[in-house]
Amino acid sequence: FSGETSYEGSVKSGKDGGVFLNGATVDPVEGFIRQAMEVILDEAVRKATDVNEKVCEWRSPEQLKELLDLELKDEGESESKILQRCREAIRYSVKTSHPRFFNQLFAGLEPYSTVASFIIESIKTSLYTYEVAPVFTLMENAVLRKMIETIGWEEGGDGIFNPGGSMSNMYAMNLARYRYCPDWKEVGLYSAPRLVVFTSQESHYSISKAAALMGLGTKNVYMGAVPFMVNATAGTTVFGAFDPIEEIASVCEKHNLWLHVDACWGGAALMSKKHKHLLKGIHRVHSVSWNPHKMLMASLQCSAFLVRDKTSLLQRCHSARASYLFQQDKFYDVSYDTGDKSVQCSRKPDAFKLWLMWKALGSRELEQRVDRALAMARYLTQEIKKRDGFQLLMEPEFANMCFWYIPPSLRKLPEGPELWTKLHAVAPVIKERMMKTGSMMIGYQTHGDKPNFFRMVVISPQVSRQDLDFVLEEIHHLGQDL
């Protein structure tokens, strides 16, 4: 054995330039994963959902950088050190499954969906072809069919799970454009008339982002020359408002316009006999975005795009026919290869996160959860109305409560610029204090010329009335001196 080994020699000796070729270099992994699971169960499940623990352990970016030792080095670290790093990562992460996390349109820990995502992570595969993801391909199909049935498209339809609702909304825009003129897929927009999308001021920013990316231009959202699509929102991000789908559908049918409903947030209401009226008319639209990771509490991300078309529009619009994946001489029915419906290549089997929990809970329990969240929202609304210093911006339609907290020092001020200016400064300070205390998390924002207000969202069935009472008391406690 000399310093200089030939390739042949190195292979025969089981080495190649110092690299061993025989046997696995990954040690038995089960033991480490098992230890890490104990950390996860203790820190990220048990403690993270415990109302007596903090929602967050706030550190500024500078402090956190000091604590975490982020730098990646040449040498690795021991397993016990890595387990310690796992504990730290969990410790300083925000506990979105805590009963007092109301900061986003997702919350809570859904055990079945969480288990499904663990399985997805360990099975690691991608949904391009049936051959590498047979189970998840069929499950996606089953979930899409169930969602389409829930929407009320009696003739069926097509669909796909995407990494988030922004993607789903962009898919809608792309399909609407493709249906309007399929040639543009090949030749681009250079010979196209100026195309415009109609949507409301309150619709999600993903509509503008999609218009920019797709070469339509953000200025062509709202008004313009040749409308090719209308976007209606079922559950706006801030106020939880619903566009009147039935009326919009009538106009769109008359003018042969593609009608998309962004029901990412409000789609959950379709599960409830009591609340589905909010989306009345949805059976008439062309496409729907619906994120079960929001009010249905599926693990992040779980976002479906559904289209009523049954002529393979989704495939025709997005296909690139890669020969290394989509061979036509396979020994099984290649219509089960869903990859060419996507603008992605690798795509995660997110549908399983919904499938497993739906199997476990049944439609009835999902309905109960939606009804419960909306009942909680109504309870909170009543409490806000009852309490001094709290003022709703408007009567909520859904699970978003937008309100001001007015500290005692401002309650005597007449409505006008002085009050608005002072009130505008209140929510950011309360937010800072709640995060530094770690007692709860609620979002705040402005809207148009309105001063900063809180937007609180109720989703999780882990939330009790006591938690809601706590929130209002804690806001007062944190802000009464302002």
Place this chain on the structure above:
Amino acid sequence: FSGETSYEGSVKSGKDGGVFLNGATVDPVEGFIRQAMEVILDEAVRKATDVNEKVCEWRSPEQLKELLDLELKDEGESESKILQRCREAIRYSVKTSHPRFFNQLFAGLEPYSTVASFIIESIKTSLYTYEVAPVFTLMENAVLRKMIETIGWEEGGDGIFNPGGSMSNMYAMNLARYRYCPDWKEVGLYSAPRLVVFTSQESHYSISKAAALMGLGTKNVYMGAVPFMVNATAGTTVFGAFDPIEEIASVCEKHNLWLHVDACWGGAALMSKKHKHLLKGIHRVHSVSWNPHKMLMASLQCSAFLVRDKTSLLQRCHSARASYLFQQDKFYDVSYDTGDKSVQCSRKPDAFKLWLMWKALGSRELEQRVDRALAMARYLTQEIKKRDGFQLLMEPEFANMCFWYIPPSLRKLPEGPELWTKLHAVAPVIKERMMKTGSMMIGYQTHGDKPNFFRMVVISPQVSRQDLDFVLEEIHHLGQDL
């Protein structure tokens, strides 16, 4: 208590239309997750990586539908039934971490990255703002900086993790276009000249998909009027070929063209002193896509887009400034809110999957793994050359081996249409047989007018020379009668 309860009454009694409002309705979740973890450890980790188990348990779509009882119903199921469903989902899924899975550009189970994804799934958050993802925001930042350093951009740069390399390539195209003319973000392409993208025939289909979605048109990839971007590929999907970056960079610099390198597959070579010459010149390019979920074996998905620009181009190109997320009066440095750099809204903290394994292994072990995979590929190349009936399409540059297996009955035929036609039918039959046996998985495909050939990819350090020998013997075993 009567059938008709008023809202007030129902809240006081803790009920609202039959929905209980007090206490959590999600049962203690730890126990169930713990049981499910045992199933996962046993079925999806231990058995799935055991060379003595099958790679896949093939069932046709029709058979699998029968076995899985996919339908979602009104009533839920018991925990034990759900655990049984988890077992079945794993059983009929393809074991991509099996040592004999060579079908895709990913393979193997990386324990540290798997643990990181379990943590991500249990912590469930999204990377729009620092306040909801402080740890993962900083880790993404640290990983991006390390990747930029590895690429060799000495002045630094910017970047973002995306759901897959197709997205990363689209980001490159969007940034290149935005840099060429920022106005188009607002006004669309209607006043634009015909824009074209230069790329090679062998580049990934995501370039065409992006051109279609972005309103550029697939026909404007390759040739046309006003070039605004060149896409070079470092590691093509089929052959693992590398475009000469240094030479292309010189041309692009001369003509002020954005040069993007799709290094989704070949980027791993940057970790290796021995192999980084394959990407010589990458320090001169504008942007890079690099998927650590491929040869570095991070969990799916882990895909970075990196850009050399330091003038916030990524943010300016994609921003929509949503007021409910990106308030400017926050109490911390809002430059840590990365959400507006993305065309997504929710975005997963995929960087953590790379961060934790990098911490555990160090750059040195990552380098060893790359060296090992490429040494394995060279070993397989030699074996293919040695054996009767095996023929390489070309000398491999990277870890893709493309070859024909010629059954004994065809070996006497002269080169020509008869041989090609018969040979074309061989790979699909061997593929069908290997999947029904479950012994291994390798892809096959055509390319131009070439008859079907196998594309085998070596990635995982769990693979031994014995596994590679087995593959060649098994192909012969399955195809010798054809």
